Amino acid sequence: MLGAVGHAQRLRIIAELYTSARDGSRAHVSELARRLGLSRPLLYMHLERLEAAGLVAGHLELSEDGKAMKYFELMPFALTLDAETIAETVARDAESATDANTKGGIG
Amino acid sequence: MLGAVGHAQRLRIIAELYTSARDGSRAHVSELARRLGLSRPLLYMHLERLEAAGLVAGHLELSEDGKAMKYFELMPFALTLDAETIAETVARDAESATDANTKGGIG
DNA sequence: GTCACCTGTCAGTCTCGTCTTACAGGTGAT
């Protein structure tokens, strides 16, 4: 997930979604792309990454005139980033990786 | 800085430095590389990045037998990562970028 | 001298992620 946040464009996307939600307005993908100055395919890719990390959620809606519009909204998230937390997370990941090897090993 | 943390190997390095410090022991670069299973040049690169982000600090010492040893220690850091913080940071960055263009422009 | 340690850096490779271009499909308005 830190990988998802570790990129300037993605931070800009989060910021834009945040301020939009703050204004009470929503933006579909194309509109968002125009505001951020990104191409749509590129924005799609970033949104996929953010969605995979659970930071945003998108759903397709039909507007009044019948056009399909995909709206994205920000998911509430908060995590504290310090050395201790990182150490715990890494240790946990190492354990589960070992488990996977132990239990479901090929040999 | 999120860029520095947004990589698995770097998280492992931080975790290793943290647990080492917790044990009261220190590790020089070569020792660290062996523990993590990384080549020294690679570890150097990651440590540079972490040092540039202010997460670690390294200093060269002379051991009893006169050998040069470079020790790295973890700097205390903690940051809360949520949408609001990100939005503020992005806004601030955009401002300072505009300032830079306004003030120090070439033309 | 040779070996086992250490630091520090450079040149090159190779993978991954970013980003653009282009396509295919759907709707309503003119």
Place this chain on the structure above:
DNA sequence: ATCACCTGTAAGACGAGACTGACAGGTGAC
């Protein structure tokens, strides 16, 4: 039919970053 919107995906260019191997230099022990 043509235009202006929208979604969604695939192919390829491109560059940054990760990673390896080799090198130069220093120390103490045998």
